[in-house]
Every structure is written in structure tokens, then in C-alpha cells.
Amino acid sequence: MQIKEVSDIVRRAAGGDEMAWRELVGRFQRRIFAAALVVSGSVEEADEVTQEAFVKLMGHIETISDPEAVGAWLVRTAVNEARDRRRFRRIRAWFGAAVSPADDQASVEASPEVLAGRNEMMRLFDVWQQARLSDRERLVVQLRAGEEMTFAEIAHALSMSVSSAKTHWTRARTKLAGLRRRVGKGDADETR
Amino acid sequence: MKRDDDDMRIRKEFAIDIDRLGVDWEQQRASIDRRRRMAPVRRFRFVPAYAAAAVLVLAIIGILSWPSSDRVPTVAVESESITVEQLFSNSYSTYIPDGLYVLNGFDDEGDFEGVIEFIVPGEGAEEAL
Numbered sequence: 018m019q020i021k022e023v024s025d026i027v028r029r030a031a032g033g034d035e036m037a038w039r040e041l042v043g044r045f046q047r048r049i050f051a052a053a054l055v056v057s058g059s060v061e062e063a064d065e066v067t068q069e070a071f072v073k074l075m076g077h078i079e080t081i082s083d084p085e086a087v088g089a090w091l092v093r094t095a096v097n098e099a100r101d102r103r104r105f106r107r108i109r110a111w112f113g114a115a116v117s118p119a120d121d122q123a124s125v126e127a128s129p130e131v132l133a134g135r136n137e138m139m140r141l142f143d144v145w146q147q148a149r150l151s152d153r154e155r156l157v158v159q160l161r162a163g164e165e166m167t168f169a170e171i172a173h174a175l176s177m178s179v180s181s182a183k184t185h186w187t188r189a190r191t192k193l194a195g196l197r198r199r200v201g202k203g204d205a206d207e208t209r
Numbered sequence: 210m211k212r213d214d215d216d217m218r219i220r221k222e223f224a225i226d227i228d229r230l231g232v233d234w235e236q237q238r239a240s241i242d243r244r245r246r247m248a249p250v251r252r253f254r255f256v257p258a259y260a261a262a263a264v265l266v267l268a269i270i271g272i273l274s275w276p277s278s279d280r281v282p283t284v285a286v287e288s289e290s291i292t293v294e295q296l297f298s299n300s301y302s303t304y305i306p307d308g309l310y311v312l313n314g315f316d317d318e319g320d321f322e323g324v325i326e327f328i329v330p331g332e333g334a335e336e337a338l
Contacts, residue, residue, distance in 0.1 A: 038245070042238050050237075051227055060230050064237060071241045127231050134229025141225055163224035193223050 027084035042071055045088050048164045049095045052174070055159045056099035056152060058142055060135065066102065070095040092174035096156065148196040154189040157182055 026044070029037035049070050054063035070091050074081075081087060127135070145155050156175060160166045166174070172182040 038242070039238065042241055043234075046234060046237060046241075047227060050232065051225070054225065054227070054230075060232065064232065067237060068241050068244055072244050075245050130229065131231030134226060134231065138225050138230060141223065144223065159224055161224075162220040163227060197222075 023087060024084035027078065027081065027087050031078045041074075041087070045091050046071075048088070048160065048166065048174075049091050051159055051164050052092045052156060053095040053099045054138075055155045056096055057103060060138075062102060063099070066095050066098045069098050073098075086173060089170075089174040092160075093176060096175070100152075144193070144196065148189075148192040150189055150192060151185075153177075154185045154192070157185040158189045158193075161186055 023044075026037045026040050030041050046067055050063050050067045053066035053070075054060065057063050057066060073094055074087070074091060078087075081090060145158075150158065153175065157171055160171045160174065161168070168179050168182045168186070171177075172179045175182065177185075
């Protein structure tokens with residue numbers, strides 16, 4: 018039922034229906050933002066990437082062959098855009114004009130709760146780094162655990178098979194559990 | 210059961226809580242709307258590219274149809290004298306520089322078999338006489 022609805026919304030949006038556009042954005046912006054955030058590591062950049070993905074959708078909406086899969090198309094577009102930007106940032110860093118994702122977080126005027134949330138996010142990026150999660154594993158963890166998407170949805174959005182999505186999830190879980198054990202053991206050693 | 214517990218733990222411990230990041234979804238939606246309206250309409254998006262291609266084609270046609278005599282001379286008289294055969298041969302038929310020429314070599318019967326001497330180039334050649 019929901020799938021039918023999405024294709025209907027896409028068709029109406031393609032026909033210039035403003036309400037359909039709002040509905041489309043409202044329905045997918047959060048998960049696109051989440052995917053972009055995982056790759057970019059910056060709230061501000063993820064926001065930019067989310068906007069860019071929708072603007073690109075506007076240019077292609079009439080030619081999208083499978084309107085039901087517009088959510089997956091948006092996630093893929095956002096992930097690719099975020100990767101491009103990350104690559105560009107690395108090149109800039111290589112030439113000495115670095116802007117680290119953490120810099121723009123600090124400049125944001127935010128409430129203590131939001132700052133705490135962002136600090137927690139930065140801590141999680143560190144954890145993912147320490148656990149050596151790949152991009153795909155991070156994406157699967159966030160889309161599955163954070164956005165509660167099904168494996169089928171994740172597989173479609175990330176252009177992989179359902180079994181691959183499950184494998185990434187299992188690997189990520191194993192790595193994170195291993196990290197937790199290592200950290201726990203380290204803490205126990207310190208208290209001894 | 211254990212697997213479900215693990216999933217819940219991962220959810221709590223290892224996924225970013227987007228709701229705590231202070232993202233203003235309404236503002237994001239407004240920005241998307243603004244950018245969407247500013248973006249060129251798809252069917253007119255290629256107009257600049259088409260215009261550039263048309264200008265390029267016209268330029269190529271213009272260059273090819275430009276009379277060759279108006280272009281940079283491909284043949285110039287380098288020596289002071291050329292023969293009649295040279296003058297009317299293909300190599301000299303495309304470009305004859307302005308100037309004063311002297312025909313040397315008429316025979317008794319009025320036939321010309323000598324050389325044409327290039328005396329003074331360009332305008333003002335008559336005064337030079």
C-alpha cells in the first residue's frame with residue numbers, strides 16, 4: 018500500500034504538484050540525511066547533501082524508471098554526493114586547506130542538549146573508527162539500527178543483495194562487540 | 210532472542226540518534242524548495258549547451274566559406290621576378306600582391322616570353338614611377 022502511495026506521490030510531484038513535493042521531502046529527508054551524515058561525518062554537510070539530493074531528483078524525476086524506488090535512488094545519490102565531497106575535502110586537506118568535519122560542528126550555536134547530542138555523535142564516529150567499520154557497514158548499522166529500515170530496504174538503497182546487507186550487519190555487530198570486549202578488558206586492567 | 214537483544218543494544222549504543230542533533234527539518238524543507246525553484250527547468254536546462262553548439266557550427270561554416278583570397282596569403286611573391294608560367298600556374302593564381310610590375314621579354318612579334326618584375330609593392334606604386 019505504501020509502495021503504491023510513493024509511486025503516486027512521485028507521479029504527482031513530476032507533474033508539478035507542490036503538495037506532493039512536500040510529502041516526498043517529508044517522507045525521505047530524514048533517512049537521506051542519516052545516510053549522508055554517516056559518510057560525511059558533519060551535520061552541516063549532511064544537510065547540504067540532503068538538499069542536493071532532492072534538487073537532483075527534481076532534474077531526473079520525469080525519467081526515473083521505477084518511481085517506487087525513489088527512496089533508494091535518493092539514498093544512493095546522497096551517499097555518492099557525500100563521498101565526492103569527502104574526497105574533495107581530502108584533496109583540499111592534502112593541499113593544506115583543511116576543513117575538518119569537527120570544525121563546523123563547533124561553530125554552531127546550539128542548546129546544551131544539541132551540543133551533547135553532537136558530542137555523542139562524534140564519540141560514535143570514533144567508536145566506528147576504532148572498530149574499523151567500513152563505509153558500508155556504518156551505513157547498514159545506521160540505516161538498520163538508527164532508521165529502522167528493513168534489510169530489503171537497505172539492500173535496495175545501497176545497491177546490494179539482501180544477504181550482503183545482512184552480512185555487513187553481522188560483521189559490524191561482531192566488530193563492535195569485539196571492541197566492547199577490548200575496551201571492557203582495558204577498563205578492568207586499569208582498575209586492577 | 211539473544212540476537213534481538215544484541216540488535217537492541219547496537220541500536221542504543223552504536224547508532225547515531227538523529228533526533229538529538231538539532232536538525233531543523235522545516236528549515237531544510239524550505240531550503241530544498243528554494244533551491245528547487247532556482248534550479249533551471251529540465252527541458253530548458255540544455256539551452257545554453259545547444260546555443261554554444263550552434264555558435265560553434267556557425268563559426269566552422271563561416272571559416273570554411275570565407276573566401277580564400279581574404280585569408281592570410283598562402284603564396285607570396287618572394288623573388289623579385291616571376292615567369293608568366295609561374296604567374297598563371299596554380300601556385301600563384303591564389304594571391305597576387307598589389308604593386309607595380311614590369312614585363313620584360315616581349316619578342317619582335319609582340320609575344321611575351323620573359324619575366325614579370327615586381328618593382329614596388331602596395332599602394333602608391335604609380336607615384337613611384
